[in-house]
Amino acid sequence: MDLSQLEVFLAVAEEKSFSRAGTRLNRTQAAISQSVKKLEEDIGETLFDRSVKEGKLTDAGHVLFSYAVQLLNTRSEAQLALKELRSLSTGKLVIGANEHTVIYLLPLLLEFMRRFPQLRTEIKRCRASEIPTEIMRHSIELGLLTFQPQQTELQATPVATDSVVLVVAPHHPLAKHQAISIRDLGLETFVAHNVVSPYRQKVVETFQRYRTPLNIVIELPSIEAIKRMIESGTCIGILPKLCVENEIQRGQLIAVAMKEMKLERRVRIVHRRDAALSHAAQAFLKIARASQPGSSQ
Secondary structure: OOHHHHHHHHHHHHHOOHHHHHHHHOOOHHHHHHHHHHHHHHHOOOOEEOOOOOOEEOHHHHHHHHHHHHHHHHHHHHHHHHHHHHOOOOOEEEEEEOOOOHHHHHHHHHHHHHHOOOOEEEEEEOOHHHHHHHHHOOOOOEEEEOOOOOOOOEEEEEEEEEEEEEEEOOOOHHHHOOEEOHHHHOOOEEEEEOOOOHHHHHHHHHHHHOOOOOEEEEEEOOHHHHHHHHHOOOOEEEEEHHHHHHHHHHOOOEEEEEOOOOOEEEEEEEEEOOOOOOHHHHHHHHHHHHOOOOOOO
């Protein structure tokens, strides 16, 4: 039994005539009769009482009729759902990001929502180290990283570049300096995130290279808490520039250049290399690529 046979069966039942069903489906009466006969052979039941001309249903025909309607309606619903998915009028996109990288997503998300308001988007909070595994497990479709993943099954597309900056409170003694040497920071107290990242390790290595202690006296679980601690003047910190741009513009924090440290953060959108990405994910990637300077999209 296939759906095309059921379509013919319903046409005959509704038209109460093999010939009228043929006209409706643009097929010959012989082809209609053959299709119904094949369906009856497949299910082992007679569906029409051929002793009358009106195409009267047998008891088996009545039973099959309601199921055939349901099946063909389900097919129509599936076709409509797929059409809506292709046209990006429905669907859901799940992206993995941590507290740092989610900041880079905001302008892309705003543009994505503007273009496709019907789509749902979920940003799943993940540690950066877990994002490649989450993608491979299909828990998320896209992920944001500030490092190149080692898995060859993953493809990374650069979408943004940022740098790390030393930030202090406006009343901190260092606030009057435009630039400072790392060697002058040995007596300062630092606040840092309690999740170790590749960029934190690079900062640690840079201080070691200049034989300067990096005195991290407190570790906090969120960027907002770190910024508030720095504003108090108790500690100073090294943070992604994008995360503190608003506070710097408002004068709540001061950025001080470090002469020996210029660490750039390249943000990448990562996905499975050979995956058949959803239409929503493809649309988001297109927006992300088009947002880069020099893009021709």
